[in-house]
Amino acid sequence: MVTPLRIAVTGAAGQIGYSLLFRLASGGLGDRPVELRLLEVTPALPKAEGVAMELVDCAFPLLSGIDITDDARRAFDGADLALLVGARPRTAEMTRGDLLSANGAIFTAQGQALNDVAGDDIRVLVTGNPANTNALIAQQNAPDIPAERFSALTRLDHNRALAQLALKTGTPVSEISRMTIWGNHSATQYADLSHAVVSGRPALELVDRPWIESEFLPTVANRGTAIIEARGSSSAASAASATVDAARDWLNGTAEGDWTSMAVVSDGSYGVPEGLVSSFPVQTENGGWRIVPDLEIDGFSRARIDTSVAELADERTAVRKLGLI
Numbered sequence: 001m002v003t004p005l006r007i008a009v010t011g012a013a014g015q016i017g018y019s020l021l022f023r024l025a026s027g028g029l030g031d032r033p034v035e036l037r038l039l040e041v042t043p044a045l046p047k048a049e050g051v052a053m054e055l056v057d058c059a060f061p062l063l064s065g066i067d068i069t070d071d072a073r074r075a076f077d078g079a080d081l082a083l084l085v086g087a088r089p090r091t092a093e094m095t096r097g098d099l100l101s102a103n104g105a106i107f108t109a110q111g112q113a114l115n116d117v118a119g120d121d122i123r124v125l126v127t128g129n130p131a132n133t134n135a136l137i138a139q140q141n142a143p144d145i146p147a148e149r150f151s152a153l154t155r156l157d158h159n160r161a162l163a164q165l166a167l168k169t170g171t172p173v174s175e176i177s178r179m180t181i182w183g184n185h186s187a188t189q190y191a192d193l194s195h196a197v198v199s200g201r202p203a204l205e206l207v208d209r210p211w212i213e214s215e216f217l218p219t220v221a222n223r224g225t226a227i228i229e230a231r232g233s234s235s236a237a238s239a240a241s242a243t244v245d246a247a248r249d250w251l252n253g254t255a256e257g258d259w260t261s262m263a264v265v266s267d268g269s270y271g272v273p274e275g276l277v278s279s280f281p282v283q284t285e286n287g288g289w290r291i292v293p294d295l296e297i298d299g300f301s302r303a304r305i306d307t308s309v310a311e312l313a314d315e316r317t318a319v320r321k322l323g324l325i
C-alpha cells in the first residue's frame with residue numbers, strides 16, 4: 001500500500017483553508033493518498049471540526065485520515081508537507097512592527113516545532129502574510145532543516161500575470177511559459193515579461209511598454225484589492241489554488257523548458273542578498289529546485305527587482321531587531 005502524504009495545514013478553518021483542504025483531498029497534488037492535519041488556534045477548533053465533517057462527507061477516495069489539533073508539534077509530527085496559511089491579519093491600528101511581531105510569535109514557534117518533529121523529507125510552503133518574512137522566520141528557527149525546504153508563495157502573482165498576458169494576447173494560458181515574479185509578495189513585487197514566451201514568440205514582441213507599465217504591472221500588483229472591492233472578501237479560492245499549484249510543482253517538477261516563480265532562500269543570485277526569501281524564476285525536479293541561471297536583466301527590471309528586494313532587506317532588519325531570527 002502507498003504511504004499517504006502527510007500534509008499539515010495551518011489556519012485550516014480560515015477562508016483559504018476552506019478551499020485548499022478540498023483541493024488537496026480531491027487529488028490536487030496527484031494520485032497519492034493524503035492524510036490531513038488541521039492546525040488551528042484553540043477558539044477556531046470547533047470551526048475546523050465542521051470543515052472536517054464536510055471533508056468526510058465528500059467521501060474522497062484519496063483522503064486517508066484527518067486530525068484536528070491546536071498543538072503544532074502534533075500537526076507537524078512526521079509531516080511531509082506543511083502549508084502555513086494561518087497568520088495574524090493586519091488590523092487598522094497595527095503598525096508594521098506590531099504585525100511582524102504578532103506573526104513572529106506564530107512563525108518562530110512553528111519553525112521550532114517543525115525542526116523538532118517534522119519528517120525528514122519535509123517541505124514548508126508559507127502562504128500567510130507577510131509570507132516571505134514569515135518563511136524567513138520559520139526557516140531561521142529550524143536550523144536542522146535544510147534552508148531549501150522553505151518557500152513562500154508568489155505563485156498567485158505568477159498565475160495572475162499569466163492570466164493577464166493570456167487575455168491581452170488572446171492566447172490560452174497553456175501556451176505561455178517562462179513568466180517570472182521577482183522579490184516580495186507585496187505591492188513591490190515585479191512581474192517580469194522579459195523572458196516570457198507566448199506560443200513560441202517572445203512576449204515583448206506582442207505587447208508594448210506602455211501596456212506593461214500602465215496596465216499589466218498595476219493590475220497584477222493590485223488584483224487582491226480589486227477582488228476585495230468586487231467580492232466584499234478576499235481572494236481566498238485563487239490563493240488556495242495557487243498554493244496547490246506551488247506544492248504540486250515543487251513535489252512533482254516543472255514542465256520541460258518552463259519554470260515557475262517561488263520565493264526561496266537566496267544564494268546571492270541576481271544580486272539578491274544571501275539568505276533573504278525572495279521570489280525567483282525556479283525550476284523544480286524530484287522535490288528540489290534551482291534558480292534559473294544567467295537570465296539577462298535590463299535596467300527597467302533591475303530597478304524594480306532592487307526596490308522589492310530592498311523592502312525584504314528592511315523586513316529582515318526589523319525582525320532581527322525584534323529578536324525573531
Ligand code: NDP
Pocket residue numbers: 010011012013014015016017039040041044085086087088089090106127128129130156224234235236238239
Ligand atoms: P485567510 O484564510 O483568508 O488568509 C490566511 C492568510 O493567507 C493571511 O495571512 C492572508 O494574508 C494570506 N493570503 C495570502 N494570499 C492571499 C490572498 N490572495 N487572499 C487572501 N489572503 C491571502 O484568512 P482567515 O482570517 O479566513 O483565516 C486565517 C485562519 O488562520 C483563522 O482561522 C485563524 O484562526 C488561523 N490562524 C491559525 C494559526 C495557527 O494555526 N497556529 C495562527 C494564526 C491564525 P492577508 O492577511 O494579507 O489577507
